[in-house]
Amino acid sequence: AxxxxxxxxxxxxxxxxxxxxxxxGSKKGVVRTKVGYxxxxxxxxxxxSMGDHTEAIQIEYDPSQTDYKTLLDIFWTTHDPTSRHKTQYKSAIWYHNDEQEKLAKETKAARQAEHRSPIVTDIEKFERFYDAEDYHQKYHLREHSRFYDSLKLTDPQLIKSHLATRIHGYMYGYGTAQEFAEESSKWGLSQEQLDYIKKNMARPRAIHCGL
Ligand code: MHO
Known part of the structure; x- marks a missing residue:
């Protein structure tokens, strides 16, 4: 459930x-993720045919377990906010409230000291999110097709799935073994499924997007 x-x-x-x-996906307090425009x-x-939209991730988080500032720290350090791309791939923060707007602007200013070139990240008010097509959701998890099939998630379940969100992160090396051990004991997966995730945590497949 x-x-x-x-x-x-x-x-x-x-x-x-x-x-x-x-x-x-596997960061503390992240409940689920999805992608869209x-x-x-x-x-x-x-x-x-995405027109003037941008490829985006939407994260749902538990504010008692993490906070927006922590997510912003991850945002700023896991992509290059100084490289200018076409709109489809631009670096951007869409804030959902005044507090998020303030933190986005403050951290953007503070992060500039770490870069030679100007940060080009757009900070805009969130308006509306269009879910991407099913095959883009948990894209890299789906690549493990036999394992993915064993989870028996339908496409509508997958886009909302807490379990798939968490596994997706661990599988690509973004969590610790200790966190995984604690959390995975509650998932009700088979030993074979757990072993498969662990094997991938030890040697995560590289992720490439040809931008
Ligand atoms: N077409 C590029 C980017 C995919 S991304 C979801 C690739 O195949 O790597 O736009």
Whole structure:
């Protein structure tokens, strides 16, 4: 069953949207992630016709376990906020409230000292998120097709799945073995499934997006 907790949202553009899901997925307090299109005006964008939208990740987090500042630290350090890309892949923060806007602007200013070139990240008000097509959700988890099939998640379940979100992160090396041991004991997975995840945690496959 999906955890029934009050979550808050964070929405980021970090380049191709396949990579950020595992980056955030296994972080403390991250309940679920999904990918989609936001920031533009075009109605009902699709991957091959996204118009003025950007590929984005939306994170739902438990504010009693983590906070927006922590997520921003991950955002700033796991993509290059100084490289200018076309709108599809731009670096951006879409804030959901005044507090997020303030933290986004403050951290952007503070992070500039770490870069030679100007940070080009756009900070805009969140308007509307269009979910990406099913095959983009948990993209890299789906690549482990036999394991993925063994989870028996339908596409509508997958986009909301806490379990898939967490596994996706661990599988690509973004969590610690200790956190994994504590958390995975509650998942009800078979020993074979757990061993498969552990094997991948030890040697995570590299993620590449050809931007
Ligand atoms: N077409 C690029 C980027 C994919 S991203 C979801 C690739 O295959 O790596 O736009």
């Amino acid at each position: 999906e955890p029934d907790i009050a979550t808050e949202k964070a929405t980021f553009g970090m380049g191709c949207f396949w990579a950020p899901e595992p980056i955030f 936001t920031g533009g005006k075009k109605e009902n964008p699709t991957y091959y």
